[in-house]
Amino acid sequence: MSAEPPRFALLACRVFEDEIAAHMPPGARVGPVRYFEVGLHDHPENLRRELQDAILAFDSDDTIGAVVLAYALCGRGTAGLRAGRHPLVIPRAHDCMTVFMGSKEAYAAHQSQTPDAYYFTPGWMREKRTPGPARLDSLRKEFSEKFDPDDVEFLIQSERDVWARHGRAVYMDLGTPGSEACEACARADAAWLGWQFERLPGDPSLLRDLLAGNWNDARFQVVPPGGRLAHSPDAMIFRADPPQAQ
Numbered sequence: 001m002s003a004e005p006p007r008f009a010l011l012a013c014r015v016f017e018d019e020i021a022a023h024m025p026p027g028a029r030v031g032p033v034r035y036f037e038v039g040l041h042d043h044p045e046n047l048r049r050e051l052q053d054a055i056l057a058f059d060s061d062d063t064i065g066a067v068v069l070a071y072a073l074c075g076r077g078t079a080g081l082r083a084g085r086h087p088l089v090i091p092r093a094h095d096c097m098t099v100f101m102g103s104k105e106a107y108a109a110h111q112s113q114t115p116d117a118y119y120f121t122p123g124w125m126r127e128k129r130t131p132g133p134a135r136l137d138s139l140r141k142e143f144s145e146k147f148d149p150d151d152v153e154f155l156i157q158s159e160r161d162v163w164a165r166h167g168r169a170v171y172m173d174l175g176t177p178g179s180e181a182c183e184a185c186a187r188a189d190a191a192w193l194g195w196q197f198e199r200l201p202g203d204p205s206l207l208r209d210l211l212a213g214n215w216n217d218a219r220f221q222v223v224p225p226g227g228r229l230a231h232s233p234d235a236m237i238f239r240a241d242p243p244q245a246q
Contacts (some may be wrong), residue, residue, distance in 0.1 A: 006065030015123030094189025132189030
């Protein structure tokens with residue numbers, strides 16, 4: 001009788017929390033699971049530091065066979081991560097929209113067809129990170145605690161100038177609870193912005209394969225123990241650099 005494969009640790013952005021719960025394969029040997037705040041994306045160096053500390057903390061864990069990241073390149077916040085004692089696994093993705101669409105090819109094709117798209121998902125909306133009145137209210141509160149009123153309005157206008165580069169709200173979900181209400185909010189935000197609205201069906205296959213341990217090289221980068229995750233400026237997105245000599 002063959003032994004069961006070892007379980008693996010999962011380090012995930014909180015934007016995927018509901019999706020991971022909904023699409024965890026039966027019998028998946030996942031655990032422990034740790035979620036990280038979405039705000040770490042604002043400072044890639046902080047994201048890298050937090051994830052690196054978490055990765056190395058598993059070096060003493062004999063019960064796992066890998067550390068898996070429910071992340072993407074994320075503004076290069078994951079580039080430079082070093083695998084510790086266990087292999088490190090990450091989807092080949094520039095950002096989390098690849099995970100919602102099921103592949104980097106699907107994401108690239110949609111971006112090519114709709115270059116003015118701004119993508120909405122339940123997790124990003126929950127964190128008030130998508131364009132609309134809720135985001136403006138959140139920013140105004142945040143800025144008001146740090147800056148003078150004139151500076152607050154300048155920063156708010158700068159954010160709206162970024163939004164003006166877009167003209168389409170593309171809503172995606174992976175069938176998580178409350179997705180209908182999120183879609184209605186995304187439609188309302190699109191109307192407020194004067195944008196077109198598109199509902200794009202999500203594809204959970206990439207997320208399911210990540211959680212099931214189906215890590216083929218075309219879709220996932222596996223970094224061997226001691227190796228370093230690096231950005232690859234081609235369709236593969238990542239590469240694994242070998243361990244550095246001591």
